[in-house]
Amino acid sequence: MRIIPFQHGLGALDYAVPAGMVLAAGDAVEVPLGPRRIIGVVWDAERLAAPDVPAARLRPVIARLDLPPLAEPLRRLIDWTADYYVAPLQSVVRMAWPSVAFLSPREFTEYRLGGPLPKRLTPERAQALEKLEGRQGTARDLARMAGVSDAVIRGLVGAGTLIAEKVSGDASPPVPDPDFAPPALSAEQRDVADELIAAVSAGQFAPMLLEGVTGSGKTEVYFEAVAEAIRVQGQALVMVPEIALTAPWLARFAARFGCQPLAWHSDLKTSERRAAWAAIADGRARVVVGARSALFLPYANLKTIIVDEAHEASFKQEEGVHYHARDVAVMRGRMEALPVVLATATPAIETQVLASRGTYRHLHLPGRFGGAELPDVQLVDMTRHPPARGQFLSPLVVAALDQTLAKGEQSLLFLNRRGYAPLTLCRTCGHRIQCPNCTAWMVEHRLSRRLACHHCGHQMPVPDACPECGAADSLAACGPGVERIGEEVRRLFPAARTAIVTSDTITSPARAAALVQAVAAGAVDIIIGTQMVTKGYHFPDLTLVGIVDADLGLSGGDLRAGERCWQQIVQASGRAGRGEKPGRVLIQTHQPGAALMQALAKGDADGFFAAEIAARRDLGLPPFGRLAALVISSEDAAAAKAAADTLGDAAPRADGLMVLGPAPAPLAMLRGRHRHRLLVQARRDLPLPAILRGWLAGVALPSSVRVVVDVDPYSFV
Ligand SMILES: Nc1ncnc2c1ncn2[C@@H]1O[C@H](COP(=O)(O)OP(=O)(O)OP(=O)(O)O)[C@@H](O)[C@H]1O
Numbered sequence: 119m120r121i122i123p124f125q126h127g128l129g130a131l132d133y134a135v136p137a138g139m140v141l142a143a144g145d146a147v148e149v150p151l152g153p154r155r156i157i158g159v160v161w162d163a164e165r166l167a168a169p170d171v172p173a174a175r176l177r178p179v180i181a182r183l184d185l186p187p188l189a190e191p192l193r194r195l196i197d198w199t200a201d202y203y204v205a206p207l208q209s210v211v212r213m214a215w216p217s218v219a220f221l222s223p224r225e226f227t228e229y230r231l232g233g234p235l236p237k238r239l240t241p242e243r244a245q246a247l248e249k250l251e252g253r254q255g256t257a258r259d260l261a262r263m264a265g266v267s268d269a270v271i272r273g274l275v276g277a278g279t280l281i282a283e284k285v286s287g288d289a290s291p292p293v294p295d296p297d298f299a300p301p302a303l304s305a306e307q308r309d310v311a312d313e314l315i316a317a318v319s320a321g322q323f324a325p326m327l328l329e330g331v332t333g334s335g336k337t338e339v340y341f342e343a344v345a346e347a348i349r350v351q352g353q354a355l356v357m358v359p360e361i362a363l364t365a366p367w368l369a370r371f372a373a374r375f376g377c378q379p380l381a382w383h384s385d386l387k388t389s390e391r392r393a394a395w396a397a398i399a400d401g402r403a404r405v406v407v408g409a410r411s412a413l414f415l416p417y418a419n420l421k422t423i424i425v426d427e428a429h430e431a432s433f434k435q436e437e438g439v440h441y442h443a444r445d446v447a448v449m450r451g452r453m454e455a456l457p458v459v460l461a462t463a464t465p466a467i468e469t470q471v472l473a474s475r476g477t478y479r480h481l482h483l484p485g486r487f488g489g490a491e492l493p494d495v496q497l498v499d500m501t502r503h504p505p506a507r508g509q510f511l512s513p514l515v516v517a518a519l520d521q522t523l524a525k526g527e528q529s530l531l532f533l534n535r536r537g538y539a540p541l542t543l544c545r546t547c548g549h550r551i552q553c554p555n556c557t558a559w560m561v562e563h564r565l566s567r568r569l570a571c572h573h574c575g576h577q578m579p580v581p582d583a584c585p586e587c588g589a590a591d592s593l594a595a596c597g598p599g600v601e602r603i604g605e606e607v608r609r610l611f612p613a614a615r616t617a618i619v620t621s622d623t624i625t626s627p628a629r630a631a632a633l634v635q636a637v638a639a640g641a642v643d644i645i646i647g648t649q650m651v652t653k654g655y656h657f658p659d660l661t662l663v664g665i666v667d668a669d670l671g672l673s674g675g676d677l678r679a680g681e682r683c684w685q686q687i688v689q690a691s692g693r694a695g696r697g698e699k700p701g702r703v704l705i706q707t708h709q710p711g712a713a714l715m716q717a718l719a720k721g722d723a724d725g726f727f728a729a730e731i732a733a734r735r736d737l738g739l740p741p742f743g744r745l746a747a748l749v750i751s752s753e754d755a756a757a758a759k760a761a762a763d764t765l766g767d768a769a770p771r772a773d774g775l776m777v778l779g780p781a782p783a784p785l786a787m788l789r790g791r792h793r794h795r796l797l798v799q800a801r802r803d804l805p806l807p808a809i810l811r812g813w814l815a816g817v818a819l820p821s822s823v824r825v826v827v828d829v830d831p832y833s834f835v
């Protein structure tokens with residue numbers, strides 16, 4: 119029997135099946151490996167090679183584990199993913215079978231506060247006592263919730279402070295009612311919804327792009343596909359970019375279907391995660407909402423996948439298996455014969471091209487729901503209307519904020535930069551404060567009074583004197599982040615109520631919900647936020663959107679810079695005027711003549727994308743050609759460089775294939791590792807995965823060097 123043991127770096131191995139044991143592909147098993155017992159999965163023998171071992175010498179499988187087997191279509195999806203993204207099969211299998219899959223449903227002992235206080239109160243214990251008030255979970259869960267080590271939790275259990283509670287892991291999620299509160303759809307919404315419903319009941323592969331302007335009711339419409347999946351006794355998966363931002367979405371779901379869907383995310387407690395996994399695997403969970411990691415779960419009876427905000431780059435996984443959840447979702451739809459709906463107001467170029475070729479069915483919602491108009495968009499030429507010295511908002515934007523406040527309406531200022539200032543500079547010696555682990559500047563966060571590296575998370579207090587020359591009071595904050603814009607707004611409008619919305623302030627779904635409630639209740643006048651506020655929020659009284667620095671996206675220069683800038687600005691603009699009052703958008707730019715700015719001002723998506731797509735075609739860039747990146751890194755600078763050179767020397771040669779580099783990565787050091795990059799550009803008809811595998815297999819590198827393969831890369835740093 120051919121088995122993939124869950125052991126890093128190991129391929130498939132053959133084992134003997136003991137008499138009386140029945141095994142089939144997709145079964146979970148326990149097998150011997152050297153002196154150890156490890157878990158593995160039985161795989162289709164014809165699809166994998168294994169070392170030739172005479173039958174008599176094969177070691178026997180120890181046991182078949184009591185897990186629902188991975189079904190054939192999911193196995194084929196796993197094969198495809200591992201092959202396409204040049205990833206180890208077991209790493210992909212582990213996304214379908216996370217560790218909770220192997221826990222038995224009844225074995226949970228959870229703990230909660232309830233006993234006497236411990237005699238010895240260390241700072242860690244005090245922190246745990248404070249954080250764990252009202253919480254319950256396994257020792258591991260509580261350690262995570264309290265931000266302390268497992269040992270601290272075990273100590274509190276030993277002291278009797280945390281008391282044990284047995285919990286059963288197999289509670290069933292509620293079943294959403296497809297007919298609970300269906301909305302009255304507009305005629306154009308109805309047409310699209312009917313197509314989606316027909317596709318779900320047909321039960322065939324149907325990739326679809328649901329393109330609707332911001333506020334057109336895409337959510338209401340794809341809810342009808344979800345309702346149909348429930349009606350036909352199946353399951354629906356809705357993938358969202360970030361689970362932390364789903365509070366308003368969950369509320370809408372509950373209003374439509376009468377109960378919450380099952381949310382799959384990393385913050386679940388072990389018992390909740392186990393219960394969720396089991397309910398997904400046996401079909402009791404009817405609607406699942408989750409980020410990327412929900413995609414590979416073994417749904418028993420999946421009928422449709424919706425990818426909401428399908429243009430979002432966060433669907434691309436940037437660690438472990440570097441897959442793109444949007445693309446793998448479509449492939450899952452093909453393997454399992456079901457419709458996949460990519461919903462967005464600003465489709466990615468890859469998606470647009472597939473829709474225009476007819477590979478994806480293209481559904482449109484061209485107008486906002488309920489007669490709301492798209493906002494009026496104007497460029498603010500910063501060279502002609504510059505801000506006052508030391509400030510960042512043009513007088514035109516300040517005047518618009520003033521008018522909006524006077525009308526009692528709300529404004530949003532969008533700047534995709536967390537913190538107070540992206541750079542801290544010494545005015546005496548010119549020193550720039552850098553992260554010790556990364557080629558990156560430390561970003562000042564004034565709310566938390568720290569400097570932070572946005573790449574590795576390194577933090578330090580803001581120094582009083584320059585760390586280089588020692589000059590006192592010489593450090594200057596350069597450039598704005600949202601906190602600094604917030605400060606400027608409070609200085610200009612002391613009576614206005616402001617909210618700063620970034621991943622630093624919206625750290626949990628509960629906080630996101632509180633923000634939404636505050637804005638909806640009219641308790642906030644001006645929101646200053648990063649891309650976090652642009653995602654799907656609906657505030658009827660928000661009528662002004664100011665884009666603080668539209669040029670930010672023009673620089674940076676990777677192949678998707680223009681597209682991403684367009685998406686962000688259109689999504690941010692899309693928050694304006696969604697109710698009865700008309701909206702207005704002001705875009706601050708130093709390059710009002712740039713094609714992107716002109717297209718934004720005219721709302722000319724077609725013109726902008728026609729030019730972008732033509733450029734991609736001319737250069738053979740995705741989706742017309744394919745890219746793959748190799749990132750070579752090591753803590754040892756010389757080893758990283760040598761390995762990159764070795765790989766560069768061994769680079770494959772073929773007609774239609776171009777290898778660029780090796781070159782030091784723009785982020786030349788990350789988390790203390792020195793980095794080099796190679797970029798492969800290949801014609802579409804070349805077998806890129808096989809070429810990459812052959813290349814890597816032909817080169818022996820020291821174990822101190824790590825090579826990450828990134829197929830269809832989104833990050834070029
Ligand atoms: N048929 C309908 N009946 C009642 N309300 C509707 C209907 N369609 C849409 N709406 C409401 O209109 C608003 C905008 O809809 P929705 O948020 O679904 O748009 P969207 O296309 O997803 O927008 P965005 O892309 O900006 O997130 C929501 O408050 C939604 O509840």
Ligand SMILES: [Zn+2]
Nearest residue numbers: 553556571574
């Ligand atoms: Zn860093």
